[in-house]
Amino acid sequence: MSTTSDVAMADSTRRRLELTSSRLTRLERMMEIRLVEDRIQELFAQGLVSGTTHTSQGQEAVAVALAAATRPTDYVSCTYRGHGVALALGLTPEVVLGEVLGRQIGCMGGLGGSMHLSDPDVGLLPTFAIVGAGTPVAVGAALQFSVTQCDGVAVSVFGDGATNIGAFHEGLNLAAVWNLPVIFVCENNLYGEYSPIASTTSVTDIATRAQSYAMASEIVDGQDVDAVEATISRAVERARTGGGPTLVEAKTYRYVGHSRSDKATYRPEGELDSWIARDPIELFAKKLAHDNELGGESVQDIQRRQSELIDAAQETVLASPSGSIAQMFENILAPSRH
């Protein structure tokens, strides 16, 4: 693995550490994720984004909670619905938006696109565009911590749809057999692509699948960032102290369709509204206002400030050139050591 050799801390690492400083920074990060993803959809509508993109509006609490509960030196494998987790872990809006728009400022220089975000400075393994693929890879990262006797942990983030593929089951079994420090975080948003979970999955609660592997599990309200953070922290503590893996199921919802082209017409009437009524950002903002932790600002002020930051990031990204042809020929094989 190559990591930054700069003495200065990487922007992403600094942003990651900020997240642990206060609950306000977590609220701000959740707002940032929502704003960036809304912006991606707008840019898509303007024809500035090619291909497809998978956004996660409504699931921000899970992303921010798992980032807050882990260290930049831990590893995270995530899916193609990864903007939220990437931003939560510390990648800047410039790097994420830049990659989505295929610009050189993006984390892969514009060669990857929306589904391929990565940053070793915060332990983000390249996000996986193949359903289930990241789960055994996270198990391998956990094996590394186990063999080298570090107290690091690996986190595998995936949706409910991924729990019906072999890689999920094989990965959980191996993690349990080897008692590895890994936390499996399922964002159960009730739909695997276009299909409701009941039509594809034999259980209502994904967490029950942990029983097959004699693994600890916990179900948590995925719209409550404090609750998710507490749940994942318990699992992280278990993993760091030799207690082995945990399957965490966060019950959540994506406000939008599976991907750009999906209008999500398959959802029953009123379902979306009932989830929006428990919007994770609004819930947390109310809680912080109640606890007097908004730093003297109003929620609207914070929202406006975040929005301005995203405006500035977007401007920077649009000024960045597209990926170069020469870059197409780079980073295919690592240089030989011979």
Next chain:
Amino acid sequence: MRLRMNQAIALAISEEMELDPRVVVFGEDVAVAEGPFKTSEGLLAKFGPDRVRDTPISETAFLGAAVGAAMTGLRPVTEIMFIEFLGVAFDQLVTEAALMHYMSGGRYNVPMLMRASVGSGLGFGCQHSQTLERWMLGTPGLKLAVASGARSAYGLTRAAIRDDNPVVILEPRSLYGQRENVEPGEESIIELGTADILRTGNDVTIVTLGQTVRVGLEAADSAPWSAEVIDLQTLMPWDKETVLHSVARTGHLVLVEENQYSGGWGTDIASYVVSEAFSDLHAPVLRITAPDVPVPYGPELEQRFLPSSAYVQDQVGALLSTKKTPPPWWEEFL
């Protein structure tokens, strides 16, 4: 020292494990049982259960774990018992391992070795006897080598463990018990991407790989013509320079492949040589391969499947005398 190929592989892994504590070994029955083909003999006893591990029968899990372990600091060596078993875990090799360096803008490396036993000759039937290098050919981000005996298995294995990329080594199963002279040490490490000229000659260049190396050498030994026999050793990347240089002298190229005709590894090489050195060739390129059928079980049929040295000798003789490619033996059955 005289070593069987499986002993040479175990020795190569052991030496790299001694030099580098990041090297770990895992796979099905590789630890306690020391490998179904005894290719990890002594490793568990020497390096302990942290570094030498048995896995469940879960190729996706352990190949994926190798990818994750490699990206985060270990140098895993995994074993796919029969290459066909890769089918259930193919994603982890060609879509994950091969692309992680690229997908991270070069910031994560994937230094892992996937070994697999391959090939016909032991009566394992159609689901346990293929070579299947074709599944991986042309995959950017992978290196692919094929052992042809104890000496090359030793040299390629050590090089592959040191490489910072995902490397696949295919090991012809029928050769595990065959002995060859191996001189252990740094100087016997074979640089990936280099071919080995095993026999020099002037009339024809015979390029071989894996199990067909012996076939090519036997054909050349008793032939009335003079053949240069090359063990290609690595398919990705393959040694263009050595092959072109030889063809420039001999004017004839014959590829001896264990795989079926369609889509075999020789197609790329034939195409390249014809494009780059057409004026050097005195006859068409001849590919001697297995027919486009599954590997048969019965011993006589299976023997027929793999090109024999007598068949290679006949085919090459016909090429040299007529300057045309002779029909394959199976033509009458098509």
